[in-house]
Amino acid sequence: xxxxxxSGGGLVQPGGSLRLSCAASGFTxxxxxxxxxxxxxxxxxxWVSHINxxxxxxxxxxxxxxxxxxxxxxxxxxxYLQMNSLRAEDTAVYSCVRDREYPYNWFDPWGQGTLVTVSx
Amino acid sequence: xxVLTQPPSxxxxxxxxxxxxxxxxxxxxxxxxxxxxxxLPGTAPKLLIYRNNQRxxxxxxxxxxxxxxxxxxxxxxxxxxxxxxxxxxxxxxxSLDGVIFGGGTKLTVL
Numbered sequence: 001x002x003x004x005x006x007s008g009g010g011l012v013q014p015g016g017s018l019r020l021s022c023a024a025s026g027f028t029x030x031x032x033x034x035x036x037x038x039x040x041x042x043x044x045x046x047w048v049s050h051i052n053x054x055x056x057x058x059x060x061x062x063x064x065x066x067x068x069x070x071x072x073x074x075x076x077x078x079x080y081l082q083m084n085s086l087r088a089e090d091t092a093v094y095s096c097v098r099d100r101e102y103p104y105n106w107f108d109p110w111g112q113g114t115l116v117t118v119s120x
Numbered sequence: 121x122x123v124l125t126q127p128p129s130x131x132x133x134x135x136x137x138x139x140x141x142x143x144x145x146x147x148x149x150x151x152x153x154x155x156x157x158x159x160l161p162g163t164a165p166k167l168l169i170y171r172n173n174q175r176x177x178x179x180x181x182x183x184x185x186x187x188x189x190x191x192x193x194x195x196x197x198x199x200x201x202x203x204x205x206x207x208x209x210x211x212x213x214x215s216l217d218g219v220i221f222g223g224g225t226k227l228t229v230l
Contacts, residue, residue, distance in 0.1 A: 045157070062216070
C-alpha cells in the first residue's frame with residue numbers, strides 16, 4: 001500500500017523552528033518528485049514547496065521562501081521540511097504529497113498531515 | 121484570495137447533476153493541465169480528476185472533468201449523499217512559479 005506519514009508538528013513560539021518529516025512506503029520513493037501542501041483548519045489548500053527526485057531542484061511559495069527548506073533522503077525514503085523564523089500565519093496542517101507525473105503535478109496520495117501551531 | 125476562482129458552495133439533490141467551475145488565467149489553466157481533489161469531512165484530500173479529464177482507478181464515472189481556455193469544470197452526475205465534500209481545482213502557475221489551488225467549493229447534498 002502506498003503510504004505517506006508525516007510527523008514533527010507541534011506548538012512552537014513565533015520566531016522558532018520546527019522540522020517536519022514524511023515517511024514514504026509502498027513505492028520507489030526516489031522515482032518521484034514530492035511536495036508539501038498546507039491547510040489552515042477549515043480553510044483551503046496552499047502549496048508550500050516541491051523537490052525533484054534526486055533532491056537537486058527545489059521551489060518554494062513566496063510566503064515561505066528564505067525561511068523553509070525542503071530536502072529528502074532517498075536512502076531513508078523520507079521527505080523533510082525545515083521551518084525557521086516561524087510566524088503565526090504558518091499555523092496549519094502540513095501534508096506531504098507524491099507527484100504522480102511531474103510536470104503535471106497531480107498529487108496522489110496525500111498524507112494525513114501534521115499540525116503546526118505557532119503561538120506564544 | 122486564490123488565483124483560481126471557484127464558487128464557495130454548490131448544492132443538489134440526490135440523482136441530480138451539479139457542475140463546479142474553476143476560473144483561471146493564461147498563466148495557469150490556459151497553458152497547464154487541471155487536477156481536481158475531493159476532501160471528505162475530516163479526511164485528507166484525494167485525487168479525483170487528473171490531466172483535465174482522467175479518472176484514477178476507483179473513482180466512479182459519475183465524476184468528469186473538462187477544460188476550455190482558461191476555465192475548467194468538474195461535473196458530478198447522479199449525485200449521492202457520500203459526494204458531500206469540499207472540491208478543489210489545481211494547476212501550475214507560471215507567474216507564481218508554483219502550484220495554485222482554487223479556494224474550494226463545499227458541495228451539499230440536500
